[in-house]
Amino acid sequence: MTRLTTCKSLAAAFLGVAILTGGAGMTLAQQPPAANYDESKIPAYELPDSLTFANGDKVKTAQDWTTKRCAEVLGLFETHVYGKAPAHPKNKDFRVAKLDPKSLDGLATRKEVLIPLTDREDGPVMRALLYTPNNVPPPVPLFMGLNFRGNYTTHADPTITLTEAWVYNDNDLGINNNRAVEAGRGSNADRWPYEAILKRGYGVMTIHSSDIDPDFHDEFKNGIHPYYYKEGQTKPADDEWGSIGAWAWGLSRAMDYIETDRAVDAKRVAVMGHSRLGKTALWAGALDPRFALVVSNQSGCGGAALSRRAIGETIWRINTSFPHWFCGNYKKYNGAENDAPVDQHMLIALIAPRPVLVCSAEGDQWADPKGEYLSAKHAEPVYQLLGAGAMAAEEMPKPNQLVDSVIGYHIRPGKHAVGLADWMVFCDFADKHMK
Ligand code: GTR
DSSP: OOHHHHHHHHHHHHGGGGOOOOOTTOOTTSOOOOOOOOGGGOOOOOOOOTTBOTTSOBOOSHHHIIIIIHHHHHHHHIIIIIOBOOOOOOOOOOEEEEEEEEHHHHTEEEEEEEEESSSSTTSOEEEEEEEEETTSOSSEEEEEEEESSOGGGSOOOTTSOOOOSOOOOBTTTTBOSSOOOGGGTTTTGGGOOHHHHHHTTOEEEEEEGGGTOOSSOSTTOSSSGGGGOOTTOOSOOTTBOOHHHHHHHHHHHHHHHHTTOTTEEEEEEEEEEETHHHHHHHHHHHHOTTOSEEEEESOOTTTTSOGGGOOSSOHHHHHHHOTTTSOGGGGGGTTOGGGOSOOHHHHHHTTTTSOEEEEEETTOGGGOHHHHHHHHHHTHHHHHHTTOOOOSOSSOOOTTOOBOSSEEEEEESSOSOOOHHHHHHHHHHHHHHOO
């Protein structure tokens, strides 16, 4: 039995334990206070202990964690943060819609694969763009991640299908009706340096997040959610999936496909994401042990950063700006971080004993780099209990010095972004832990 099954089946048993009452700052009509960037103004906090059960008992052995506490923590994140997602469809009708064995001047084989998201024949599909290096014997290790604006923005190649899904409006590209335009082709290519990654020996797969759920708040009328409503249901319950939950579910669904593709080694798949999609990668990695490695880039609040520090972006702020990202229950912790039964170090602990790399940028204080580092550091007791090792840093490393232990951390100068230099760090880390 995989750890996923173990955790998930046990999670239900614990869900009743920690339903909390709403926090003091819960009034949604109110606006969150202005962001704090001053370390001396961080409120006093105590982190919940990953290794103490909700009933106060201590987690003493690796088995206590893998058979019980892991499921309890996973259940708490489902109930209070990201929401529960439905089981995957059984549908294995994956279709290769486009195949180019000599893509990128022969460097790679490129596929576009249609992955159904339901068991209905007329149900929605996501279109994955998959590159595998031609000069590496299959099956190859892979990075998998969602993209923000459509596969066609990730490379200038004119044969990549223009997305039909909802896209962000963009004045520079002349998009004002949420529909993709040719001018957008390759416009996000700096985020997806395929050639460089392929030359490092890795395949890359990406999917437009809108194929799963468009990134705007419409009370979950569009996207994947309605396909899984029970009869009479019109929106997710307070403990059911928001958009991040849906995106993470989509990544696991993509993994269902990968397990059928002999070009890729399903045992060496890293899930990677930037920013909101970095939050998503962490949650996908926590939920699905098939991901061998997890990379979050500048994922910030609701991702790697500790919420209790309440510096930069806070729970209140994120729930106000993006009410659709998390589950309804998460709003109870607006201005009341200390009431939450979890903090984000426990999300990273859920990935144990698998390697995880948390990346920050000095110019991205909104995402609280120090809180991202501390969260990774505080995941350590679970890694150690499982015999996976510690984090090879006692304090935050200097910029550009990769901490490449099983819990990895990296901070670089510069702003909120992902590009070639970041990908080369991801590859360095994967070279050590996934090759
Ligand atoms: C910001 C948001 C962050 C982060 C970022 C992104 O507006 O406040 O949490 O997710 O967007 O996804 O680029």
